[in-house]
Amino acid sequence: MLNPKVLMTIKDLPLLAKTVIDGFMNGFNKSTVKGPGLEFSQYRSYQPGDDLRWLDWRMFARSDRYYIRESEVETSISVRFLVDASASMNHDDNGIKKIDYARFLGASLAYLANLQGDSVALNIFKDGDLFSLPSKPDPQHLQRLLYHLAHVDPAGTFTKPAHYKELFAGNGRKELLVFITDFYQADSEISNLLNTLAALGHEIIVFHLMGQNELDFDFKGFATLEDLETGETIQVNTQQAKEAYQQRLQQHLAAIKSNLLARRISYKMLSTARPLDEALREFLVQRKKGF
Template identity: 75%
Template sequence: MLDPKVLMTIKDLPLLARTVIDGFMNGFNKSKVKGPGLEFSQYRSYQPGDDLRWLDWRMFARSDRYYIRESEIETSISVRFLIDASASMNHDDNRIRKIDYARFLAASLAYLANLQGDSVGLYVFQDDRLFSLASKPDPQHLQRLFYHLQQVNPAGTFTQPVHYKELFAGAGRKELLVFITDMYQAEGEISKLLDSLSALKHEVIVFHLMGKNEIDFDFGAYSTLEDLETGKTIEINTQQASTYQEKLKSHLDNIRMQLLGKHVFYRTIETSQPLDTALRDFLVQRNKGRF
């Protein structure tokens, strides 16, 4: 049920998200964090700096050594989903648009984050505007996120709004930002945004969506391509496929290295791929980001 073609048949976004996560989590053991809490898990030796409230004095009486009681607890954070809604996200590959894949991915991850007790928020970039749905943990808020996510209609260009810093305003702690984009930028607008966001010291995950036809340089019988944002057209020559793919590889490697230098997690995902990879990447990064 994680195949995008199958998901396209599910018109109800909450149902789609629940279906994806139920299938993904079937047999998946959630990892937990060790720390002081209510349910006892195990002992460990006392280390300088440990909170003395969690010393077990009975163990000290029996062994004449200091031990700390550990337990399994779940930590919660704020997860913000940032969606690129520029016109290029209308790119279609085998009847799956990038914005559709972005919708499936964001809805599923938001549902998963909500299950873990995290707050979720939605932010949509389109032209010079930023739609904001502040981060909250309750199920009713998740339904509002689904509704607004369903209304996203790509148009215009990607332009960084002046008030982008409201993404993290007033939280007072580190957060996790999941940015879903096609990385299409005329003058480095997305790179500049990521520079600014990484400077705020928050965890950032970038899912770079690409159509398989873009990667393979396979547009069937078409000999002309149109830029969805500028309307410009270009003639293509299938004989240049190898040159195109070499330049594309170099371009993607460059993006990856730039984001690595900013400590931003980056993953390229084909819109024909099942959602498994992105979901696992999210969980790994989510667990790394427990503060």
């Protein structure tokens, strides 16, 4: 059920998100840390400074030693989803557009975050405009987020909005930012935005979406390639250009990854032909990191 071709048959985005997460997590749906909670995990020896409320007196009666009951308690954070809705996200590979994959991924991760008790927020970048849905933890808010995701209509170019700093620095709370983009930029607009967000102290994970036809460059003969954001077209002999294209592409992807990792930004390139499980695993790793 994680295959994007299968997910295209599910028209209801909330149902799609539930289906993906139920299948992936198989009943495991909360992030946990050690601490005083309700579900028993293990004992450990008492240390000076420990809260005496968590002493287990039955263990003391049996062993004449002091033990602290540790347990599993849920932690919650704020997860903000940033979605690139520029026109290049309409790139189609075998019936799957990048924006479709972004919808599937964002909806599934938001559903998972909500299950863990996290607050979720949504920002959509579209041709210089920035749609904002604030961070809240309740299920009704999740439904609003999924509604707006379902109705994203890519257009224009990716332009950094003038007021974005107020949005991401206003509440002073550290967040996990999940940025879903194809990283198509004319003048480092996306890179500059990420640099600024990293400087504000947020944890960031970037999911870089690419069509498998972009990665394989499997076009035949002479082809007309169009820039979806500018409308410009070029004629290409695909057989002659393939080797040079793939070399430059690998250099390009390596440079993006290196630049982001240098700023402690997690990076994952995803083919829109691939199931969602790699992205979900990456999210869970980043979800626990640093919080």
